[in-house]
Amino acid sequence: MLYGYWRSSAAYRVRIALALKGLDYTHAPVHLVRDGGEQHKDAYRALNPQGLVPCLVDGAAVLTQSLAIIEYLEEAYPATPPLLPADAAGRARVRAIAQAIACDIHPLGNLRVLKALESRFGADETQRGEWVRHWIATGFAALEAMLAGSAATGRHCHGDMPTLADVCLVPQVYNARRWQLDLAPYPTLERIDAVCRALPAFQAAAPEAQPDAR
Amino acid sequence: MLYGYWRSSAAYRVRIALALKGLDYTHAPVHLVRDGGEQHKDAYRALNPQGLVPCLVDGAAVLTQSLAIIEYLEEAYPATPPLLPADAAGRARVRAIAQAIACDIHPLGNLRVLKALESRFGADETQRGEWVRHWIATGFAALEAMLAGSAATGRHCHGDMPTLADVCLVPQVYNARRWQLDLAPYPTLERIDAVCRALPAFQAAAPEAQPDAR
Numbered sequence: 001m002l003y004g005y006w007r008s009s010a011a012y013r014v015r016i017a018l019a020l021k022g023l024d025y026t027h028a029p030v031h032l033v034r035d036g037g038e039q040h041k042d043a044y045r046a047l048n049p050q051g052l053v054p055c056l057v058d059g060a061a062v063l064t065q066s067l068a069i070i071e072y073l074e075e076a077y078p079a080t081p082p083l084l085p086a087d088a089a090g091r092a093r094v095r096a097i098a099q100a101i102a103c104d105i106h107p108l109g110n111l112r113v114l115k116a117l118e119s120r121f122g123a124d125e126t127q128r129g130e131w132v133r134h135w136i137a138t139g140f141a142a143l144e145a146m147l148a149g150s151a152a153t154g155r156h157c158h159g160d161m162p163t164l165a166d167v168c169l170v171p172q173v174y175n176a177r178r179w180q181l182d183l184a185p186y187p188t189l190e191r192i193d194a195v196c197r198a199l200p201a202f203q204a205a206a207p208e209a210q211p212d213a214r
Numbered sequence: 215m216l217y218g219y220w221r222s223s224a225a226y227r228v229r230i231a232l233a234l235k236g237l238d239y240t241h242a243p244v245h246l247v248r249d250g251g252e253q254h255k256d257a258y259r260a261l262n263p264q265g266l267v268p269c270l271v272d273g274a275a276v277l278t279q280s281l282a283i284i285e286y287l288e289e290a291y292p293a294t295p296p297l298l299p300a301d302a303a304g305r306a307r308v309r310a311i312a313q314a315i316a317c318d319i320h321p322l323g324n325l326r327v328l329k330a331l332e333s334r335f336g337a338d339e340t341q342r343g344e345w346v347r348h349w350i351a352t353g354f355a356a357l358e359a360m361l362a363g364s365a366a367t368g369r370h371c372h373g374d375m376p377t378l379a380d381v382c383l384v385p386q387v388y389n390a391r392r393w394q395l396d397l398a399p400y401p402t403l404e405r406i407d408a409v410c411r412a413l414p415a416f417q418a419a420a421p422e423a424q425p426d427a428r
Contacts, residue, residue, distance in 0.1 A: 049359035050314055061303040065317070068309035075302040088289040089275040095282035099316075100264055103279070107321045120345065121335035131334065145263035 003028045003047065003055040006210035007178075009106050010066040011054040012171035015205035017070045020162060021077055025056075029212035032111060067102055070164055083164045094158045097146065097165035101172045105139035108132075109175065133181045140176070140186045143169075148188045155195050162196060170196045174207065217242045217261065217269040220424035221392075223320050224280040225268040226385035229419035231284045234376060235291055239270075243426035246325060281316055284378055297378045308372045311360065311379035315386045319353035322346075323389065347395045354390070354400045357383075362402045369409050376410060384410045388421065 002018070002025045004011030018025055030038045030053050038044060039051045048055045048064045056063040058076070063069045074083055084091045107113070109132035117123035117131060147153045157165035173193040176183060183190050196202045207213055216232070216239050218225030232239055244267050245252045252258060253265045262269040262278045270277045272290070277283045288297055298305045321327070323346035331337035331345060361367045371379035387407040390397060397404050410416045421427055 045359075049363070050318065050353075050356040052318070061306065063303075063306050063310065065310040065313040067317075068306045068313055071309055072302055072306035075305065088286050089277075091289065092275065092277050092282050092286035095285055096277065096279040099279040099282055102313075103281075103317050103321055104264065104266070107317055108327065113322065116345075116348070117335070120341065121331070121337060123335060127334065131330075134330070139264075142264040145259075149263070 001026045001028050001057040003030050003044070003057075004053045004210075005030055005032045006207045006213040008032065008053050009171040009175050010052070010102075012174070012205060012207060013066045013102075013167050014054045014056060014069050015210075016167045016170065016202055017073055017083060017164075019201035019204045020081060020083065020167070021073060023073065023077060027211055029210075031212070067098060067164070067168075070167065074164075081161055083162070083167060085158060085163065090152065090158060093150075093152060094163045094165045097143065097157055098168040100139060100143060100146070101168040105136055105172055106175070108135040109179070129179060132179045133176075136172070136176045136179065136181050137185075139172075140181075140183075140189055144186045144188055147192070153188065153192075155192075157192055162199070162201075166192065166196050169193060170202055215240045215242050215271040217244050217258070217271070218267050218424075219244055219246045220421045220427040222246065222267050223385040223389050224266070224316075226388070226419060226421060227280045227316075227381050228268045228270060228283050229424075230381045230384065230416055231287055231297060231378075233415035233418045234295060234297065234381070235287060237287065237291060241425050243424075245426070281312060281378070281382075284381065288378075295375055297376070297381060299372060299377065304366065304372060307364075307366060308377045308379045311357065311371055312382040314353060314357060314360070315382040319350055319386055320389075322349040323393070343393060346393045347390075350386070350390045350393065350395050351399075353386075354395075354397075354403055358400045358402055361406070367402065367406075369406075371406055376413070376415075380406065380410050383407060384416055 002014060030044055032039055039053060045051050047062055050064060054066055056069045063072055084094055114128050117128055147157060152158055154160040156162050157169060170193055173189060216228060244258060253267060259265050261276055264278060268280055270283045277286055298308055328342045331342055361371060366372055368374040370376050371383060384407055387403060
């Protein structure tokens with residue numbers, strides 16, 4: 001059972017990983033906006049005290065944090081394809097790309113942060129958009145350098161098969177488009193994003209393909 | 215060779231992991247403030263295009279992102295003690311605690327974010343302090359619920375030995391004290407932080423014990 005929201009980047013990552021591994025699951029939509037946000041209700045907080053999506057319930061295990069969930073899937077369901085390479089240095093590179101997105105881009109443009117910018121500093125819609133684009137552009141410039149400058153980059157972020165890095169990249173590029181960031185300065189990211197989105201697993205996990213997409 | 219900064223939470227995490235595993239290394243201080251920030255210079259960006267610390271160079275491997283570095287140490291140097299438990303659900307719990315800090319608390323109070331709040335919204339010192347404390351308090355309330363409410367919590371965040379979760383917790387509590395956050399609402403976090411800081415490895419990794427501490 002995956003508690004998520006169609007447009008949440010973090011939930012989107014987990015959906016991609018589940019789809020790549022061919023693991024079936026039930027959707028449990030948590031509407032992040034309606035009625036003050038269902039993620040803040042007691043019923044959901046009993047599952048995840050952070051009040052954030054996603055949360056994956058697998059038997060007795062209640063799993064939170066998208067990257068921790070995907071590492072769990074990798075360990076508990078070592079189905080083809082693996083989402084991390086076999087060597088320690090390669091695994092570190094893939095995790096670093098994933099975390100450059102999950103730690104240094106995504107949290108800064110999250111809904112709760114944008115709400116806080118509005119309530120604390122009166123940031124209007126234009127300023128909030130500039131804020132989000134600034135952090136995505138900063139992170140994407142670094143990622144473009146990391147990817148374009150490395151022989152380890154292939155059709156995908158690491159070699160020719162999708163890994164945890166691609167699983168994080170595609171939702172962040174989706175988010176960048178939503179915020180109308182010009183992607184021209186990041187040709188490697190655009191290329192890899194297009195390669196990924198041609199794959200059925202990425203298509204099945206896309207926000208618009210979810211039952212709660214409005 | 216560890217490129218870091220004495221007061222960086224992310225570098226502090228890696229120092230704790232290296233000390234717990236008894237791995238020797240050379241310090242390469244990167245001053246984050248002086249001269250506009252040494253992390254932005256070409257020499258450092260050639261190593262890490264993100265322009266963030268830490269960066270660990272281990273032979274031919276250039277490793278970035280603190281959690282990716284620590285997972286690498288766990289895999290490449292499986293020395294006692296392990297920093298992740300043996301079972302997949304336990305590993306997921308430890309990683310989720312670590313990521314609740316590394317993704318959802320720490321990035322929001324980072325130096326570059328505080329600078330952006332000042333330059334974009336005119337946030338003064340008081341407002342920047344309130345911003346940082348707000349996100350630490352939000353995250354700590356969730357962590358306190360996760361830790362106090364779980365039978366898996368022991369002397370440490372997960373059982374009775376330090377794990378990746380403790381490695382992330384202690385630098386964040388250090389940071390919270392620096393910002394004068396009242397820790398009384400988080401007795402479990404305070405207790406575990408004290409248990410950790412009594413250990414020689416955590417003491418050796420402390421900011422004030424570093425050669426670049428001013």
